[in-house]
Amino acid sequence: MLLTLDCADQPGITAQVTTFLFERGCNILDAQQFRDPSSDRFFMRVAFDPAAHGPDDLREAFEALGKSFGMDWSITAQDRARRVIIMVSKFDHCLVDLLYRRRTGELAIDPVAIVSNHPRDVAIHDDIGDIPFHHIPVTTPTKPEAEARLRALAEETGAELIILARYMQIFSDEQSAHFAGRCINIHHSFLPGFKGARPYGQAHERGVKIIGATAHFVTGDLDEGPIIHQDVERISHADSAADLVRKGRDIERRVLAEAVRLFCEERVLLNGKRTVIFRG
Template sequence: MILTLSCPDQRGIVSRVSTFLFERGCNILDAQQFDDEETGVFFMRVVFDAEGADPKALRDEFAVLAGHLSMTWTLRDPADKYRVMILASKSDHCLADLLYRWRIEELPMELSAVVSNHPRDIYPHVDLDGLPFHHLPVTKATKLEQEAELWRLVQETKTDIVVLARYMQVLSDGLAAKLEGRCINIHHSFLPGFKGAKPYHQAHERGVKVIGASAHYVTADLDEGPIIEQDVERISHRDTPEDLVRKGRDIERRVLARALRWRLEDRVLLNGKKTVVFTD
């Protein structure tokens, strides 16, 4: 079982949680905690063996303790995998990478759907056989209608997490609010950075020495959501814009995959405009 929690910091939280688990015959396998002294909020992630314990009774009893300590918490059996929907546009490198990692069981998830604003045949190099694929073309006239259809799909497929794998459509404020804390985007630069069209060309013109990518939660503020993971790569004056695009694709793939895996393993906790990430 995986327990995550956050609450106002106070003495004895670790002791009370570990005592609770011990008294119910649970064995702690891994525990990480962080006290944010700036906000006064305490964060914790505990992995434990609950063999023989009744999961429902465990949740009901922990809810009492959580209430006393004003906790925000989750308790999940990792065998109950999150259902993930992947959204993509023309660029398919992140989509292909996530599907490969899912197929080799590197990403512990159930794929609820693949959604694109382009038809399926735009992905000749991506293995989509047997996968639920939905084409939702978006124009200015149909944007709200297609977002309503997308939200219907999220609900119908019981999707837990939505991943924007280079999905080049800006979600409306309304949809972003509905997906708060459960929609991950990959941004093709090291935020904050060059925004708008052709970011790698802008970076090249400015002679930057490092390029990067950022995975973050989607919010109504464009590209301003809590950051989950980032990575960079050094470049030189010899690199062309095409070299930057090629290297950027590699960074985007690994950053998005790491961010999603950490979310699937309940390692990412929201901390206001930031995140606490208990990496492995």
């Protein structure tokens, strides 16, 4: 079982949480905590053996303690696959990688839908099995309707996370707010330096020495949401524009997969415009 929490920093939080678990016969397996001096907030993640207790019983019992400290908290089953919607446009390398990692047991995700603004034969070049595919085209006049369809689909499927796996449409402010804290995007880390449709070509023309990718939560500020994970790779003068695209695809899929893993394992806590990441 996993307990995560954040609240205004004050004495006694760790003692009260560990006492709560001890009194119920729970065995702490791993505990991480962090105090942010800039926001004066306390963050904690505890993995524990719940003994004979179910999550609902523990949530009910923890309610009073959480309220006394003004906590934002959750208690979840550690081994439960998170229900996700994966969104993709024309490039499916991140999608295929996520599905492969799910098949090998590396990612605890349950894809309840794949959504694209393009037809299936354009958006996906690999077998997705029996995962439902939804073509939701987006144009300027139909964008409100398309976004409403996605919200309805997320509600119907009980999706806990929306993954933008190279989905090349910009969410409206309303959509971003609706999925706040549960929508992850991946993009190349050249922004704002190399914008537009040819970032790798532009980077090659400028002779960059490092390329990378960033996975972040979606907010109304385009590509400026709280960062979850990043990675880079060095580039030499001998690399062509095609080499940058190839290496960029590899970084994108790695970074997105790691961000999804961190989210599913309850290792990501929001801290204003930043995140607290409990690695493991």
